[in-house]
Amino acid sequence: MKTNLLHRPCAAAFFLLLALPLSAEMVAVQGGALPKTSQFPGKEVAAFQIGKFEVTNSEWKEVADWAVPKGYDLAGTGGGASNQKPVSFVTWFEAVKWCNARSLMEGLTPCYTVGGVALKTGTTLPDV
Numbered sequence: 599m600k601t602n603l604l605h606r607p608c609a610a611a612f613f614l615l616l617a618l619p620l621s622a623e624m625v626a627v628q629g630g631a632l633p634k635t636s637q638f639p640g641k642e643v644a645a646f647q648i649g650k651f652e653v654t655n656s657e658w659k660e661v662a663d664w665a666v667p668k669g670y671d672l673a674g675t676g677g678g679a680s681n682q683k684p685v686s687f688v689t690w691f692e693a694v695k696w697c698n699a700r701s702l703m704e705g706l707t708p709c710y711t712v713g714g715v716a717l718k719t720g721t722t723l724p725d726v
Contacts, residue, residue, distance in 0.1 A: 623650050646709075656681035658688070658696065665699035671719040672696060691721045 629645040632638050655678030662672040672695060677687040688696070698708035698716045708716035710724040717724050 624648065625650050652684035653696075654678070654682055655685045658685040661696055661700045661703060664703050665696070665718075668699070668702070669718050670695055670699050672699065691717075694724060695719070 624647040627646050627648055629643050632641045632643060634640070655676060658676040658678075659681075662670070662675060666673045672692060675688055675692045675696075676685045678685050694710045695717055698710050698718065701708045702716070710717045712722045712724055714725075
């Protein structure tokens with residue numbers, strides 16, 4: 599069994615983050631300073647988009663299947679009750695790598711990097 603699993607209560611942290619333009623399935627979030635109670639109080643963050651709906655098991659599989667031949671260590675990750683239910687049993691690191699892969703798949707720049715390189719494998723914390 600995997601540790602640090604991403605469960606439904608924290609699924610909001612896993613919604614896909616992409617660059618503009620805004621699509622019908624994305625919601626724009628205004629940038630600004632993080633609150634004093636956050637891990638990075640006062641840090642400025644740019645505006646971004648977040649998925650309106652949770653990522654389904656089917657969506658996860660589609661991106662993971664695309665990403666594995668490109669060097670992402672997402673083989674055998676994710677699961678769920680059915681293809682149309684939210685994906686479950688993924689770690690935070692897998693979710694971050696999946697978001698990078700989804701961005702690349704859609705022709706966008708990945709936002710999670712380590713030393714300026716898109717995070718594809720391992721469990722190194724991305725640059726902040």
